[in-house]
Amino acid sequence: MSNEAAWWCAASAPVPATVEDLAAGLTALPDREIADLLLARPDLLAPPSSSFTMLAARAGARPSVETALADLNAAVLAVAEAVVATGVQDPGLLGPALLLSSDDVAAHLATLRRLALVLDSGPVAGLVEAVGPHPLGLAPAAAPQEGRPDAPPPPSLQTLHATARSAASQHANSQRAAAERPGPQQAAARDATPLEDTPVLSPAALAVLDALTWGPPTGTLREGGQAPGAASLVERGWLERTQDESGTTRFLLPRRVALALRGGRLLRRPPTAPDPAALPIQDPATTADQSSRAAEEAVRLVAALVDEWGREGGPILRTGGVGVRALARTADALGLEGAPAARVIELAAGAGLLGLDDAGATWVPSTQVPLWRTATLPERWAPLAVAWACSARAPWLVGTRGEDGALRAVLGDGLETARAGSLRRRILLLLDSLPEGAVVTPTWVYEALTWARPRRPVLDGDVTGVLDETEFLGITGGGALSRAGRLLARSVRHETLLSSDGEADPRLLGALERALEEDLAAPVGLLLVQSDLTAVVPGRPEPDLAALLDKAATVESRGSALAVRFTDESVRAALDSGWSAVELRQALERWTPTPLPSALTTLIEDVARHHGAVRVREVASVLRVPDPATAAGLLAEARLKGLGLDEVAPGVLLATAPAGQVLRELRAAGLSPVLEDTSGRLLLAGDAVTARRGGPGVEPVRPGAVTATRRHRHSARELAVLVGRLRAGERARRDPAVPAGAATDPVHALAVMRQAQSSRSRLRLRLAGPDGVVQERRVRVLAVEAGRVRLADVERETELTVAVHRVVSVEEE
Template sequence: MKTLHLLTERLAGLTRDELAELLDARRVRSTVLRPGSGPQYPGSQHAGSPRAGAASVGLERLAAALLEDRSVAEAVGRLDTPSLQLLGGAVWLAARRHGVLREQPYWTQLEPSERPVAVPALLDFLAGDDPGLRQAVERTLAALRRLLLVLPADGGELALPAFVHRHLAEAVGLSRPAAQLMSESFNAPEVHRIAAGLDLPAVRNRDAAQAAVAALLADRERVRALLDAAPPEVRGLVDRLVREAPRLRARCFVPLGGFHYGAGTKYQLRPGGSGSAEADWLAEHGMLAPVGPELVELVHEVVDAVADGKVTGRFDPEPPRLAAGVRPVPDSLSEAQSAAASASRKAELLLAACAAAPPAIRKVGGLAVRDTRRLAKAIGAEEEQTRLWIDLAYNADLLGEYQEPSEALAPRGRGRRAAVPSGPLRLLPTGRYDAWLAGPPAERLVPLAAVWAVLPEVLTWWPEHREETPVALVAPQDPDAVPLRRQLLTALATLPPGQGLGPAAGLGSAGLAELVRLVGWLCPAGLGGGPAAEGRTLATLREAELLGAVAHGRLTPLGTAVLELLGTDAAEWFPAVPGIAAGGEDYRPAVDGLRTAAAGLLPPPQRTARFQADLTAIASGAPSAELAELLGSAADRESEGHAVVWRFSAASVRRALDGGLSGEDLLAGLREVAEGTLPQPLEYLVRDTGRTHGRVRVVRSACCVRSDDEALVLELSKSRMLAKVGLRRIAPTVLISTHSPAATLEALRAAGYAPVLEAETGVTVVERAPERRAEQRMPDLSRLRRGGARGAETVYDLAERLMRGI
C-alpha cells in the first residue's frame, strides 16, 4: 500500500490531543491545509473526490504536507544526534537491501514504501546484543514514529520520507560500496588501472572491469588476504578508519583536466604518489576512492571484511557531560542584573546618539567604521559590542533608514524638469523609539532579548574567510544561528544548581570543546563543524552574557525565558518578532515570561535624585525617562553604573534655558524630583544664569544683534573674539552682522555670552532640533502568519477541524 494511504490511516487513528501534539511538534500551519493549498503528493485524491469524506480529505492533505521535503527538512533540522543516527542507519540498511539510491532530479518523486526496512535489522545494526542500548533505540524509534519521521509500512516494517533517503545517506558514518564510488569518481582508464593493480584479467569493457573489481572486494577472504600481504602500515590505517571514521584527508587523487572540483568531477591517481605510502597502496587497489578535494573514503567492502560481516552503526543515546571547567560559581543574579541594566542603558545611549547625529549608511550597505567607532565612544562600549547593539536595535525596528531630502537643482534647458538628487541615507530612530524610551528599563530590554532569540545571525562572530573589516548592519542570513542559540542555552540548563562554566572570557579550551560537543549532540544541524564551531559557540555565549541571559556560565531567569521563546516556532517568522510586531497572540505566554524575567532583573526606574552642594545630582539606580530628560537638559552626565551622576554648570543650565525653560520653571522641575530641598549653590547658579540669559538678543534677519544694554552692545562691537562675524554698531542698542543668525549665535556663545534667537515679531524663538524619525518596517505577525486563514486558531482547534472535516 502507498505510504500516503498508510499515513492517512495512521492519522485517522489519533485522538484530538495526539493530533494536536503532532501538529505542534511538526509546526504544520493551518494555511497549508486549506482546500486548494499545500503540496501535491502522488496518489492523493482531489478535494472533491467522492471516494472520501471531508474529514479524510483533510487528513490526506495533512499527510501530504507531512511528507513534503520542506516539512521533513525542518523537522530533521531540530533532531538530536541519536535520532539522526537512527535515521541514517535506516537509510544505510535500505541502501544495502534495495540498492543505492540513484541520483534523480529533485522534482522526481520517491515512494517511501518501495524501500522498507525491517525493525529487527535496525535494532541489530545500531545496538547489537546490548539490551540497554536496544531499549534506547526503541525509545528513539518511538519518538520518531510520533513525529511521523518514521512512517508505517506493510508487514510491520518501517519506511522513511523521501527527504531522509536523499539527504541522510551518510549520517550513520559508514562508507558506500565500491561500485557506487567508482561509478561516481572514475572514467574507464582509471577503472582498468585499478583492476590491473588487483591482478585481475584484462577486459576491454569498463563495466566488466568494474564488476570484477567489485566482485573481488566483495569476497571477505580475498580482501583480508590482500591486507595481510600489504605492509603493516596499511593494515594500521585500515583499522583506524574502520574504528573511527571511513574518511581521510589524503592527496592520492587529482581531478582530470585541471583543478576543478564539483558535482560530476572525475579523478585519477596522483602521478608520483601522495607522499603517504599506505594511502597510495589502498588507492591503487581500489580500497580508497575520492569523494572531494583531497578527501578519500574507504569502500564499504573493506569495512565489512575487517568486521567479518558484523558492521554496526554508531548510536550515542547519552549526551556528553560538561566536566572540564565546571565549578561552583557565585550567585549569578547580581551579575545578570548588572549586564541587563548595562544592555538597556547602552541601547538607550545608542539610540540617543543616532537621533542627535544620524550616521550615514554606506552605498554598499552597513555603517562606516568611523561612525561605528564614534557611536562606541558615545555609549562607552567596545566596537564589537557596539555593532551588536546597533544590529539588535535595527532588527527590533528601533532604528531604520531615513532618506534625507535634498533641494532640487535648477533645470538646464527649456521644458526640462528640475533634477531632484537623493540625499544621503542615514540611520535614525523609528517611530517606535519614543514609546520605547518612555518605558522602564525592564520593558526596554524585552525587545532586545526577543530579537536576539529569533535573529538568524551570530552578530559578534565574523568568519575569517570574510576579507572585509567587520561592519554593523549585517544582513541576517545564518539559518543555523537560532538552533545553535537554543541548544547552547539548553546545554547550560543541564548544569547542576550552583555550578557554572565561569565567564566566557575565561573559558578554557577543554571546557569549550566539551560545550561544543554537547551542543553538537543536541542539534548537529545548528552547529556545523570545523574551527568555526568553537568560534560561533563562544560568540553566542558572549552575546548571552551581554544581555544578562547567562552569568558565570549558567542560565539566568532571563535566559530561561529566552529558551522558552526559542521552544516555539517564533523564529520561523523573522523579521516579525513576538512582542514587537502586531498579532503575536500565540507567543504571549513566552513574551510575558520575558517581561517577568526582565522585571525581576531590573528594578523599577528611579524617579528622584539627590542634589548636593557641589552642583551634582545622583540617582541611585536606573533613572526614569522623565528624570533623565530633565537632568540631561540642565546638567552633564558624568558617570554610569549602579548610580548615575550629573553635574550642573553655567553652560548646562543655559542649555536648558535655550530650550524654552525659564529659571523659575527649571527650579520648580528640579524641586519635584529632589530628595529633600535643593542646595543653595544650585539655586544661585540657576538664578544667576537666568538673569543674564537673553540680555543679548539676535534678530533673525541677515543679521542683526540688539540689546537694551548700550554698554554691552559697545562691548560686543569692540570684542576681538567676535571679529570674524563682522559686527558693526548702527545704533546705541543695535549691531549688524555679515553672518547668518546661526553662525552669529554660535560665535557669541563661544565668546562666553548667552544670546537668544528672536523672531521678526520680537518673540523669542525656542531653539529645538527637529525630531526626525525613520519609518517603521516590521511586518504584522498575524498577517504574515495566517495569510487569510480563519482567526487565531490553536493546534487543538485545527486538530478538531481536521477530525470533523471542516
C-alpha cells in the same frame, strides 16, 4: 576478530522500502497517528495529498526526508544511519555498536517510524539517498574482495597500534642490550614477537588505516603522489586499489575490514549531548543583580542613542545602511566600540524607536520616543527584549563582507538573515531547558546546538554574537538565564511573543516588567561628591538621580556602586538640557548630605559663563555670534574649514554643514554653542529633530527586507478532514475501475506524461478533487513542471494546471 565484529561484517545493507510499502503502512495507521505525522512533518501538509500513495511518494522522497532529518538530533541520526548501513532494527544489537543503551535505541527507532522514515521492511528510499553512499563512514556492502576473498580480517586498530608501540620499544631495548652485554640475550630479544599472531605494520600503513577506518572509507592518490603504506595493506587484502575513468588511483577500505578495525563498533564515541551537570551553578541573587544592571545599562544606551541621533541622525549610504563614519561618531558619543554601538542601534530600530526623515535619507528618532522616555525602566526594557527575540537581524556581522563582497552596514539589508532569528529562539529554548542558575559558555552552547541538529550547523561566531546580546540586554546575567529571560524563552516555546495584530503581546510585556522589577536592587538616593570632581552613588541610583547624572556627569565605573566624574563637557550637556547653573547646583544639592565642593560650583559657573556664546540656527546653517572677536576666530579656525563658514552680516555666519555637525565641531574646537529654532528660542537636547521637520517625529521604520510570518497551526478538525480525504483518495485509487495498465504511482505517472508530451499523444487522466471526488479527463500534456503538469482538455477545449499529487491514474488512449 570479536564476535560482535564478525556479526557486523555479515550484516548487509537493506533494500529500501517502496512507495507501495510506505502507502500500505500509512493506510494501516489509525487516524490519530496520521494526523501526528502531518504535524511532525508540516511540509507534507501544503499542498495536501490526494491519497496515501501520493503521501507516501512525497514522504519517502529525498527532499521531504531531508527536511525531517534537519530537526533530528545526533543520536537519532546515528540510529537512522545504522539501519541504512546494516538493515538491523534490533535495539539489543544496535545499542552496543552505537554505544547507546537498548532503551535509547528503541526510543530513537520509534521516532524514525513515527516520522515514516523507517518501516519494518527497512528505510524509505529518500533516507538511503540522504545518508549517502557511506553511512557511518562504511563502504557499501559488496561482494568479497577481488583477488583475496579468503584474506583474514585484521585485529582492531587499537591492537595494531599497541603492537607497533611494543615492537618499537622492544627494538630499542634490544639495541641497548646489544651495546651493553652482547651475547645470547641479544638474539632472544631480537627474535621476540611483541604480540603473538599480530602483524607489525609500518607507521605509514597505520596512518592510512587511521585516515580510513572511521570514514570516509575512500582515498584518492594525487597525480605523482605516493602512498608508501598502502602497498602492504593491499597485499594483506585489507585495502582495495582501483582506478576511476580518468585513471586516478583510488583506495577503498572494505566494510568488513573497517568493522574489524573498529572492534565491532559503528561509532567512535557515543552520540550524546553535552552534559548540563558539568556546568557551574550561579547563585540566583548574582544572576538577578547582573542581569538587572545590564538591562538598566541597555536602556540607558538606547536613550543616549536617541539623544545623539536627535541632534544628528544616521545618514543612509547609497548602497544602503548607515556608514562607518556615522557609526564611529555614534560609538564615540555612547562611549562604546563599534560593535556594541551597532548592537544598540539595531536594538533601537527593532523596537520602533527610529524612523526615516521626510527625504528617506537619514535615520532619526520616531514618534514612539516621547512615550517611551516617560515610562519606567521595566516598561522601557520589556519592548526592547521582545523586539530582540523577534528580530532576524545579525548586528555582529557589521563590517564583514556578504556573499556579493559588499561590506555589511548597520541598519542595512545585509544584516537580515533568517538564521539569526532561528538561532535566538534555539538558544533561548536551550537555556530554558537547563537547571536554574546554570552558567553556559559559547563553546558549550555551540556543541549542544550542533548535537541537537547536526544537519543544520550553526556558526561559532553567530553563537557568540547571540550570547553577547543576551548578556548586554540582561536576558542572561553572568551566563545564566535571568527570571525575565526565562519568561521570554517560554513565550518563544509557546509562540506567544506577538499578539494577533503582530505587536508585542501586552500580557508578556507586563510579565517581563514585573520580573525585572523584582530583580532590580532597591534604588539609592544618595550622592557623595568629592573635591576632585568625582562622585559616588553607593548602589543603584533612583531614576531622577540617574537621569541627572546621565546628563551632568561622565560615568567612570558601574557595579555595586556608581562612580562618576564632572567635566566641562558633562556640565555643558546638562546646560544643553535646559538647566541653568543655579538649577543644576540645586539639583545636585538635593541628593548630597553635605554642601557641594567649591571646585564643582566653580566648574559649573565657569561653563555657564561661556555657554551660549555661539547660537546655531539650522537653515544649513546660520550662526549668530554677537561677539565680533569670536566670529573672527571662527572664520580663521582651520579645524572649522569643513563647515563652510561665511560671514554675511556682523554677528551672522552661514554654514553649509547641518546644524548637528556644526554643534559637534564647534564643541570639539573648545566652544559651547547652543541650538535655537527659527524664532530664536533655545532648543533643549533631543528637540533637534522636531525643529528640523517643523512637526512631530517620524513614524517608526524597522530595518530589513524580511517580513515576519505566522505559520498556520492546523486544528484537530482540519487534520481529521485531511485524513478523511486521504482515505477517500486511496479508495478511489484502488477502485477496480482503474485500468490494469494505468500508471498509479507518481514516478510512473510522471514518466508517462513526459513521454506523452514528447509524442503529443492523448492520455486518459483520473484526478482527485479537494473533496476526494475523482473525475476523468481526456487530455494532451503541454508541460511537465516541478510538482505540477499543464494540460489541455481535448473534450472541453480548456487548459488546466494540476498538482502531481492529485493524479490518481494515467494511461495512454
